Amino acid sequence: xxxxxxxxxxxxxxxxxxxxxxxxxxxxxxxxxxxxxxxxxxxxxxxxxxxxxxxxxxxxxxxxxxxxxxxxxxxxxxxxxxxxxxxxxxxxxxxxxxxxxxxxxxxxxxxxxxxxxxxxxxxxxxxxxxxxxxxxxxxxxxxxxxxxxxxxxxxxxxxxxxxxxxxxxxxxxxxxxxxxxxxxxxxxxxxxxxxxxxxxxxxxxxxxxxxxxxxxxxx
Amino acid sequence: xxxxxxxxxxxxxxxxxxxxxxxxxxxxxxxxxxxxxxxxxxxxxxxxxxxxxxxxxxxxxxxxxxxxxxxxxxxxxxxxxx
Numbered sequence: 001x002x003x004x005x006x007x008x009x010x011x012x013x014x015x016x017x018x019x020x021x022x023x024x025x026x027x028x029x030x031x032x033x034x035x036x037x038x039x040x041x042x043x044x045x046x047x048x049x050x051x052x053x054x055x056x057x058x059x060x061x062x063x064x065x066x067x068x069x070x071x072x073x074x075x076x077x078x079x080x081x082x083x084x085x086x087x088x089x090x091x092x093x094x095x096x097x098x099x100x101x102x103x104x105x106x107x108x109x110x111x112x113x114x115x116x117x118x119x120x121x122x123x124x125x126x127x128x129x130x131x132x133x134x135x136x137x138x139x140x141x142x143x144x145x146x147x148x149x150x151x152x153x154x155x156x157x158x159x160x161x162x163x164x165x166x167x168x169x170x171x172x173x174x175x176x177x178x179x180x181x182x183x184x185x186x187x188x189x190x191x192x193x194x195x196x197x198x199x200x201x202x203x204x205x206x207x208x209x210x211x212x213x214x215x216x217x218x219x
Numbered sequence: 220x221x222x223x224x225x226x227x228x229x230x231x232x233x234x235x236x237x238x239x240x241x242x243x244x245x246x247x248x249x250x251x252x253x254x255x256x257x258x259x260x261x262x263x264x265x266x267x268x269x270x271x272x273x274x275x276x277x278x279x280x281x282x283x284x285x286x287x288x289x290x291x292x293x294x295x296x297x298x299x300x301x
Contacts, residue, residue: 109240147236149234
């Protein structure tokens, strides 16, 4: 089945075309959803891509979460629809309360742009199909605010309920417990700081993001 | 009309990378005595309300819903009459 994926664009989003290209390259269909539309137009899955929604003013994702489309995204997520937030999209999902925790500035205060090895910690979610726990992937990161934080109670809940999806094997940003991606309790909403859409061909330095997007397309 | 100052600070127990970086930089200028640097932000705004208490409660609502992220930040609201 070909999934129709809605890719949300806020003012300041800049990874929407990379994401659409990657989805089409891997056999899916994709269309842009504008942030001020209050509907997600019957798509089968939603990606919130990377960028700097609303200039990242106040906090990353803090203004984007009140865009009209986000209410439709919340309803979609609530009804079990697959949602993937990448980088800034992950920040938007935490601000919206669709994922636990928050992302703050990298330890060391450096903007990081590098290839990073991550490890699958849980596959009981919309990006884990076709992968096994412990699988290592080479996926690039590109962020200043990727340092995942949450309360100790939330952390133990995440660990108990297998909601930690990815860990860095060599923590680049000070993230709590090396967390690179998490999911909600049901596993249908996933947020990750690394960019799988930028790793869908060996021409781009890695093809390891393909398994993530393919899993998402078949969710 | 009330003038309001909101001091947003990182929650206790939450690492503060900006503060840590500044703390590491201060000794280079001879300020080895500086400790516990934490960086937050100051938001100033004016609000129309019936009373200072009403202004306080409105701004606290703004903080909870939008101006701060309670996962990582605390807010101290200071209402001044103008």
